[in-house]
Structure formats: C-alpha cells, structure tokens
Amino acid sequence: MFKPVTIKDIAKALNLSTSTVSRALRGGYEISEETKKIVLEYAEKINFTRNPIALSLKERRSYSIGIIVCEVANVFFSQAIDGIESIAYSKGYHTIISQSHDQYEREVTNIQHLANRSVDGIIISLAAETKDYSHIEKLHAQGLPIVFFDRILESMNTHKVTSNNTQGAFDATEYLISKGVKKIAHLANAKQLSITEQRKIGYLNALEKHNIPFDENYVKYCEHGGSKKGEVDTAIKELLDLPVKPDAIFVASDRLSIGCLEALKKYNPKNDILIAGFSNSDVVNLLKPSLSYVRQPAFEMGRIATEMLINLIESKYPVEEFETKILDTTFHINE
C-alpha cells in the first residue's frame, strides 16, 4: 500500500507535537530557529509532502480548477488549455480537464463531477448540444465561480472571454468575395451556440457590404458540432446538390473544416470550391484542398479566462461587476 509520510510521523520521531511540526514547516514565527531547523531537515530527509486532501478538507478549497471543453484533440482547445495551465500553475492551482465531446449529457455529468470534487472554480466552453443551462446556473447560484470562454452563455452574469468572432467571420467571407466568388455557403456549428450567431453575423455583414444577396439555403448547421458521424458529410452533400452550387464555403470551426475538406475531396474532386474558415490547426498549411483560415488567440484566451477565474476565487467579497473580453483574430491566406 502507498502510504505517504505525515506530520505525525515527524512529530513522533522528533518527540514534538504535530502542531509544532506544522508550524515549523510553514515557518511560523513562534517556533525557535533551532527546532525549525531540526524539523525541516528531517522532513527533507524522509521526503515529506503535506497532504493536500487533508488541507482541502480543512480549508474548504482544493486549489484546483476544472476545465470543460468539447475535446482536447481539437487544437484550439488544447492551445487554450496550455494557456490555462500556464497561469494556473504559476498561481499554485492545478487543473482537471474533462471533455464533453459536444454531448449535453457528458457536460452535465462532468460539471457535476467537478463540483463534487471541490474544484474552486470552473472554466467552460459549452458543448454544441447544450440547450438547457440549469446545471450550470444552479452551481453558479450556489456561488461556484465560473468563467466562460469561446462558447459562452450570454445570459449568465459572469466573466467571459471570446475572440472577435464577427470580425473573423467578416474577414474570411470578405476574402472569399475578393477572390471573385459570389455564391458563398456557410457551414455553421450548432444553432444555439454564441459563436454560431456571432460568426453568422460577420458572414452576413460581409455579404451585405458587397451587395451579395443572402440565401438561407446556403447555410447549413451542424447540431453536434461535427462530432456526429456523417453530419458534415451530409451537409456538404446537400450544398453540392443545390440547384445553384456554391463556389465557396465559409466554415465556422476547425472540426467542421476537416469534415468539409474530406467531404469535398470525395464529392467535388474538381476542387473548384474556395474554402475559408476558422482553424487553429498546426497542419493547416499542409492541407489539400487548401484552406484560408481565421486564427483565434487560443492560448491568450486561456490565460485571460484563468486570470479572471482566479480573481473570482480569491476575491474576498462577492464580485458584482463582470467583464466580457473580446480578443482579435487574425486571418491567413492559403492559395
């Protein structure tokens, strides 16, 4: 059995009380230098580390942060996680990552799990499927600090971080227009997601600016964010089967971009459709068909969300003023 050393062991060995040992280890001013030295040396020798579980119980907090994303395999999210960790670790927190796989059920289970595990706060990007938010609202009402990033819940009064989705979508769409295309389809994420709406607005704005009429048939939503087998495939096929085939597609997410490219490779070998979309992939430059892309500052978003969360956690008084931070995207062309 794995049995770590405790301060009791030290106390017994050194013939001291546990409280004395405890204080000596924390450098309490009420302990003589001599005793301190003895305790510290012995603790070092037997490789003592204090039990954070016991501490969590006593302090009613765990110095850990829960993260919920749809999947870690998505580069946008893994970069955001790196950003979260960079701040969390530096401030003495550790992280517990869990994946919703864009499923509502798993989001509920996971957030419950995290709250039970006594995380001090949660950073979350909503699952594509989620339409009911009571599981989150309940915890928030109980006082659990929550920060949203990327896919935010507009209606909840807390800190939020997103990128400038509207601008990014506008840039991508306008780029397509600049290439001379006019029939620009839009492959979108689940309808109820904040990012879906924002990106669609950017797309519409670009069309409007250039006097291109909007056709609702050119917009396809993927209710599972592309996680469901065949979802993107079907959407693309439907677009290709339209009476007037689109000559470009603006894709709303990384996940969808991949599915889109795969489907096009299959159904449109002529490769005469221009594509631009959101992507943080590191292989985006190697893809064929090529993909011009909007990149979000994922790492930075993670950092900021974490700073916000730790502020909430460590605030002595209930926070009333909340902030929504919007970061700029960048656009990159791949001919």
Next chain:
Amino acid sequence: MFKPVTIKDIAKALNLSTSTVSRALRGGYEISEETKKIVLEYAEKINFTRNPIALSLKERRSYSIGIIVCEVANVFFSQAIDGIESIAYSKGYHTIISQSHDQYEREVTNIQHLANRSVDGIIISLAAETKDYSHIEKLHAQGLPIVFFDRILESMNTHKVTSNNTQGAFDATEYLISKGVKKIAHLANAKQLSITEQRKIGYLNALEKHNIPFDENYVKYCEHGGSKKGEVDTAIKELLDLPVKPDAIFVASDRLSIGCLEALKKYNPKNDILIAGFSNSDVVNLLKPSLSYVRQPAFEMGRIATEMLINLIESKYPVEEFETKILDTTFHINE
C-alpha cells in the same frame, strides 16, 4: 462562498445523529425503513452530495487516476485518453490529465503533483527528454501503482502496453522499398525512448530483408521529440544536404511527421521524396505531400492500460506478476 450541504445539516434538520444519516444514505440494513425514507427524501430535496474530499481523507484513496502524456494536442494521445476515460468512468474513477510537453522537468513536477494529490495510480507515457527515472522509481517503490503505455520504461517491473512498433516500422519501410526507393532515411524520436529503439529495429529489419545496406547518416534523432522549435527542420535540412540525398523517409511519430512535411514543403518543393510514418492524425488523408502511415490502436491501448491499472489499485495483495501487452498496428497507403 460556495458551501455544499453536509450530512450534519441533514442530521440537524431531521434531529438525528450523523451516523444514522450516513447509514441511511448508504442503505445500511440497521436503519429502519421509515428513517431511511425520511433521510433519503430530505437529502434529495436539498440536493445533497457527499464530499469526496472527506472520503478520500478517510479512505486514503481518491478514486482518481493520473495521466501523464507529452501533449493532449497530439491525436494519438487524445485518443488514448478517450480510451482511458471510457474505462475509468465506467469503474467510478475520474481522471486528472497532465502534460509533460516532452520536458523532463515538467514530467517530474507533474508526477509529484499527482502523487501528492493522492491519485490512486498513474498511467504514463514518458517525455522524450527523460533520461533519469528516479522520480518514477521512487513512487513505484513506495507502492504507487503505475502503468506505462507507448513510451515505456523497460526496466521497471510493472504492467505495460505498447503497440507493435517493430512490425509497424517494418511495414512502413517495406512499403517504401516496394515503391522502388533504396535510400531510405529515418527521422527518429529521442534516442532513449523505448519506441525509438523498437521502430528503428523494424526499419533495420526491412532494410536487411531487402538487402539494402544501412547508412547511419540516414538516421536523425530528435531529442525533444519535435517539440523544440526548428528541431525537425534542421534534421530534414541535414538529410537533404547529404552527398547522396535520400529518396524516402520513414518518420517515427506524428509530431515528427508534421514537422517533416512542413520542412519538405519548404526545402524540397520538387516533392520527389516518399514519406511514410507513424500517425494517428485525422487529417492525414488531406495532407500534401501525402503520407502513408502506420496507425496505432490508441483508444484500445488506453483502455487496456486503465484496466491494468485498476487491477493493480484494487488488488488486495501486492501484485508480483506483470504483463506487457503489445497491440498490432495497421498500415495505410496514401499515394
């Protein structure tokens, strides 16, 4: 402040002792049906969940499993994590993921952190940089259950899961040979990794079988697994600058494959070098230059590793017999 309900609250409200409440909630046979019902209903009503931290302290275990991989952004690892989670959740464990980013320091910190957090066991794939194993050996000696997957530590006596790296490497190399090339370079991972050695053996076996002489200059090691900026770039440049330029490259990992393709795109626009390598990427079919690839059963590896670990954790007696499971890879051609 976030303050969950405790059994004390229930006890007070119902005028019972905490022990009665506790037993009623666990369905203890010694409690009258009537009392049980009252307690259960009230607990339900006020949304009681037991505090797992308190339980961990008492039971000396946390029902959580630590995972250490180099990075979650790597598809092989994220698939393995999905496999780990599938078993872990079904058996009532939850997971704590941490990333070494192929750095020795972070591996040490993370494993320490996990052990402190009282995980019941650890599943680990070694960082590329790691050459000293005492941080792991120490915990293992203390009785912490550890299972290796992918990048294993041969010398440690515990359960291990790998794929058949030698066979996979052989398949890839032989495929290249079958395409008529003879000057096959090998872009390898850090020298000390188990997978590096195994994959090199497969490469050598294929060369030998087809009577192709081995040239040490054709093998390039990446000591940081491709995590360090410019590492792969340099290696590829060196290969291209050799007096006799290779006409094919066998690449040992996903991470390296990407770097390799990028470098080749830059330095070898003629695109006259054939590439085959290990990859679990979901976009591998969309890449240009194209990449024939060896795929590992990552999900399955995660599942098996977790079953092994939970066996170790839940075993009543110290386990003496350890197993090394080797799973088959598959090879896929991309012309």
Next chain:
DNA sequence: TATATCTGTGCAATCGTTGCCGGCAACGAT
C-alpha cells in the same frame, strides 16, 4: 420474573492539517 436476542440509534475515533487557547519558564520592571 429474569435473561437472552434483536432493532434502531448515538457516541467517539479516525483520516492529516491547522487555528486557537493556554501553560510554562525566563526575563525585566516595579
């Protein structure tokens, strides 16, 4: 009626750590 058995409940200890109170000795000031 006295004793044994059984049912339902409470008490107290436990896990590791820390906060708080209080005790003891040595010291200086009065």
Next chain:
DNA sequence: ATCGTTGCCGGCAACGATTGCACAGATATA
C-alpha cells in the same frame, strides 16, 4: 518579591464522512 511580558511549545477541536462499539428499548424465551 511580585507582576507582566515574551518566547516556545503542547493539547484540543474542527473540516466531512464512516464505522466499531455501546446502549436503550422492545420482544422472545426460559
């Protein structure tokens, strides 16, 4: 000589949940 102060340390309780043991009351048996 007495009092107050200070330095150093031990003991107790508490965080939340579980559990062995004890005990009260009811019922059954001798």
